[in-house]
Amino acid sequence: MQLNEAGLIAATQAIIGETQGVRFGVAVSGGPDSMALLALAARAFAGQVAAVTMDHGLRAASADEAAMVADWCATQAIPHAIVTPDAPVSGNVQGWARAQRYAAIETWRVAQGIDWIMTAHHADDQLETMLMRLNRGSGVAGLAGVRARSGRVIRPLLGVRKADLLAYARAQALPHVDDPSNSDLRFDRAAMRAALAGADWLDPQAAARSAAALAEAEVALDWSVRTLAERHVRAQGDGWALDRTDLPREYLRRLLLVMLERAGSDTQRGDTIDRAIGAAQAGRRASLGDWLLSGGAVWTLHPAPPRRAF
Secondary structure (H helix, E strand, C coil): CCHHHHHHHHHHHHCCCCCCCCEEEEEEECCHHHHHHHHHHHHCCCEEEEEEEECCCCCCCCCHHHHHHHHHHHHCCCCEEECCCCCCCCCCHHHHHHHHHHHHHHHHHHHHHCCCCCCCHHHHHHHHHHHHHHHHCCCCHHHHHCCCCCCCCECCCCCCCHHHHHHHHHCCCCHHHHHHHHHHHCCCCHHHHHHHHHCCCCCCHHHHHHHHHHHHHHHHHHHHHHHHHHEEEECCCEEEECCCCCCHHHHHHHHHHHHHHHHHCCCCCCHHHHHHHHHHHHHEEEECCCEEECCCCCCEECCCCCCCCC
């Protein structure tokens, strides 16, 4: 993608189609990436853009950073809102912040009648995501990384380098700040970013193209699994049955997940699913939480018998 108005329009149309009259909300943290996206979007889609900043309240400077974005938007006649979390910090801080951010921004989007939220995820983010998931043993879905479109969120900059966004922000004299958590090695992504800093032989834009190809493969797999499930997964008493088990392992894995979802089971770990498939293929039984998978020519999933009390 060319980092200019025409490039952003083309990238956005490739994701959602027609953009005439569409209203966009840009999620802006105040960093150079999101400020560059906001400036580009405001020019590419004049009169169609509003901005929103999430102040998580995790750092003393966050309110000032949100105000910086608001002040710049005022000079550009761009509508801007600051949103805050509606729940206290709990569990993993980054996970909490991400969930709160998307929930608050979605509430704002609906209230404002905005069609799509743009975020400034870029090619370097995509490479980091892919490598982190590769390190965790992810399959096709995980290695597809950050999706260009997820619900009402779109990410048109996945083919752009972070360095190019920073250069654009500087060339346009856009105010911006650097979040210190981005270099805090206690966080997995920051540690991965530091490890990649000297790996000039890695091409984030090539990785972004691979992620896009994997995302397309994931869509194709989902489509074929839905077709297979309609034909071969059926209710059986208080459980579910799969009457075709001569399929490639990846299909068996996904069809078993369909059965568990229909059974209302909690999500199972990937290695647990793989062991259960191996047992079923050998005609044995395997426990999957509160459910029991029985193998053979037809696989059945039924509630596991109550555990004996001692």
